[in-house]
Amino acid sequence: xxxxxxxxxxxxxxxxxxxxxxxxxxxxxxxxxxxxxxxxxxxxxxxxxxxxxxxxxxxxxxxxxxxxxxxxxxxxxxxxxxxxxxxxxxxxxxxxxxxxxxxxxxxxxxxxxxxxxxxxxxxxxxxxxxxxxxxxxxxxxxxxxxxxxxxxxxxxxxxxxxxxxxxxxxxxxxxxxxxxxxxxxxxxxxxxxxxxxxxxxxxxxxxxxxxxxxxxxxxxxxxxxxxxxxxxxxxxxxxxxxxxxxxxxxxxxxxxxxxxxxxxxxxxxxxxxxxxxxxxxxxxxxxxxxxxxxxxxxxxxxxxxxxxxxxxxxxxxxxxxxxxxxxxxxxxxxxxxxxxxxxxxxxxxxxxxxxxxxxxxxxxxxxxxxxxxxxxxxxxxxxxxxxxxxxxxxxxxxxxxxxxxxxxxxxxxxxxxxxxxx
Numbered sequence: 001x002x003x004x005x006x007x008x009x010x011x012x013x014x015x016x017x018x019x020x021x022x023x024x025x026x027x028x029x030x031x032x033x034x035x036x037x038x039x040x041x042x043x044x045x046x047x048x049x050x051x052x053x054x055x056x057x058x059x060x061x062x063x064x065x066x067x068x069x070x071x072x073x074x075x076x077x078x079x080x081x082x083x084x085x086x087x088x089x090x091x092x093x094x095x096x097x098x099x100x101x102x103x104x105x106x107x108x109x110x111x112x113x114x115x116x117x118x119x120x121x122x123x124x125x126x127x128x129x130x131x132x133x134x135x136x137x138x139x140x141x142x143x144x145x146x147x148x149x150x151x152x153x154x155x156x157x158x159x160x161x162x163x164x165x166x167x168x169x170x171x172x173x174x175x176x177x178x179x180x181x182x183x184x185x186x187x188x189x190x191x192x193x194x195x196x197x198x199x200x201x202x203x204x205x206x207x208x209x210x211x212x213x214x215x216x217x218x219x220x221x222x223x224x225x226x227x228x229x230x231x232x233x234x235x236x237x238x239x240x241x242x243x244x245x246x247x248x249x250x251x252x253x254x255x256x257x258x259x260x261x262x263x264x265x266x267x268x269x270x271x272x273x274x275x276x277x278x279x280x281x282x283x284x285x286x287x288x289x290x291x292x293x294x295x296x297x298x299x300x301x302x303x304x305x306x307x308x309x310x311x312x313x314x315x316x317x318x319x320x321x322x323x324x325x326x327x328x329x330x331x332x333x334x335x336x337x338x339x340x341x342x343x344x345x346x347x348x349x350x351x352x353x354x355x356x357x358x359x360x361x362x363x364x365x366x367x368x369x370x371x372x373x374x375x376x377x378x379x380x381x382x383x384x385x386x387x388x389x390x391x392x393x394x395x396x397x398x399x400x401x402x403x404x405x406x407x408x409x410x411x412x413x414x415x416x417x418x419x420x421x422x
Contacts, residue, residue: 314393
């Protein structure tokens with residue numbers, strides 16, 4: 001009996017040694033890990049590490065020669081375009097086949113062009129671009145690329161969900177648009193104007209302002225303008241510290257307006273605005289912690305609790321389902337083609353489906369835009385409103401106000417995909 005136990009232990013050790021010696025499948029993340037938006041980059045890294053750990057916990061990626069672990073390599077672009085292109089060169093020098101980026105559509109646009117050039121020049125070492133949050137619609141419309149896949153809803157889709165709520169709010173009469181002064185911020189304002197003109201032609205746009213991205217330390221002058229305009233509604237695509245500081249200023253100066261945001265449920269925003277945000281701050285996302293069936297045993301709740309067990313600190317409480325979906329769809333595609341090859345994996349991702357117990361999504365083949373449900377949620381107090389979870393230990397959480405199933409989030413695309421890959 002003892003010799004049997006020794007033999008079993010030896011076999012387990014040998015199998016483990018093989019798993020650890022298998023060549024890792026590397027994902028290179030190009031993101032701002034320093035500077036004004038370092039907190040956003042760190043949040044991305046945590047989410048990708050969580051998703052990768054989930055894959056590795058079940059043995060890794062199955063290939064014909066055995067299982068391979070996933071590994072994340074991080075390249076700090078300091079949230080700059082030129083720095084991103086330099087980091088992309090470092091990534092390609094290491095022959096990493098899968099690149100992930102998302103914080104900044106301007107950077108994503110530059111990287112799409114860089115990937116196109118690289119893949120044409122070096123067909124034996126191509127790169128696939130996995131985009132988890134750069135939401136400029138152009139990236140899956142006129143600037144679409146065979147080598148680029150977006151796993152977040154684009155800004156038009158997000159704005160569509162937000163304006164569906166505004167459409168039904170008869171008390172909303174005067175709206176102020178404020179955003180970051182780069183391609184994404186300008187596009188959010190343009191999309192808001194277009195959709196409001198269609199859904200709420202009676203609504204008056206009383207302000208449309210852009211501010212330098214990552215440079216404003218005091219938003220008081222902007223909030224003063226919003227108050228002076230008489231706006232009862234604010235729409236913003238701000239993210240990172242630009243959102244946190246904006247809502248802090250709104251709280252401090254008593255701005256009595258509803259905020260419709262892309263990211264108002266994250267990175268310090270709920271704690272910053274406090275009671276002033278209850279029933280006023282709204283956010284749109286593919287999922288949120290209180291979106292589940294309402295029991296601590298639901299698959300949605302278990303997913304969230306697993307993340308919090310890995311990252312128990314309140315400041316790390318920002319879970320993005322789309323990054324988990326992205327990693328799982330990538331792994332499925334690699335296993336389907338049986339090799340680490342950007343072209344083959346791209347073909348496998350086109351039209352691919354993802355489904356778990358609480359989410360479903362499809363990667364649209366025509367433009368490489370993931371089509372998935374969207375939630376608009378409103379900020380509430382955890383204790384008085386009976387929410388299962390708050391955000392970042394703030395005592396404030398978000399409750400579903402509008403759910404749009406997959407069929408109602410898809411919007412037309414103007415993409416004309418060039419598929420000359422060989």
